[in-house]
Amino acid sequence: KAGVTQTPRYLIKTRGQQVTLSCSPISGHRSVSWYQQTPGQGLQFLFEYFSETQRNKGNFPGRFSGRQFSNSRSEMNVSTLELGDSALYLCASSGDWYYNEQFFGPGTRLTVL
């Protein structure tokens, strides 16, 4: 099985712009979670989608949003980018409802100038 894929891998934006990141989960997985990783704050949970519904949400401003499609692919969007949004954005998918082991993608490195 192919692993979790994320596109693009690298992105450079300027303040005020918006960005959309994409995540394709492992085939058959219905849950997709997003995390932000920064040197200062570490790994922080953004949100989780399961069967096209947002199931959990972390403590991030409304500029961060996401969605999931019927094929389980997920996108996250960040509007009005700020310098502090520069981070590695990780996507993780899981399929087993009970255990819910999460498999991570390689991440998208976002740099905001």
Add this chain to the structure above:
Amino acid sequence: AQTVTQSQPEMSVQEAETVTLSCTYDTSESDYYLFWYKQPPSRQMILVIRQEAYKQQNATENRFSVNFQKAAKSFSLKISDSQLGDAAMYFCAYRSVNTGANSKLTFGKGITLSVRP
């Protein structure tokens, strides 16, 4: 809310030696999962080992084992016969078993492990 603490930001080990990475957590839940994830430089995060809180037996995966002390809320990772490929950042993580309401992973800050040849 649950918290995970990794108080040692960096550790170093000689190749073929044993190293223990520490992790403590705080929760009011009685059942949960604990994980150690490995993130090599510029590579993706992979699961090293997991522990179900209701199991008293410590989990083991080849050279990796944990020391799970539920009462002390401690979850350390022991790496035996360290190899150069073990060099990475290691994250301790917590997850509730209540999958419907709270399936997110809560991570510690991570420990950077270097392996000396």
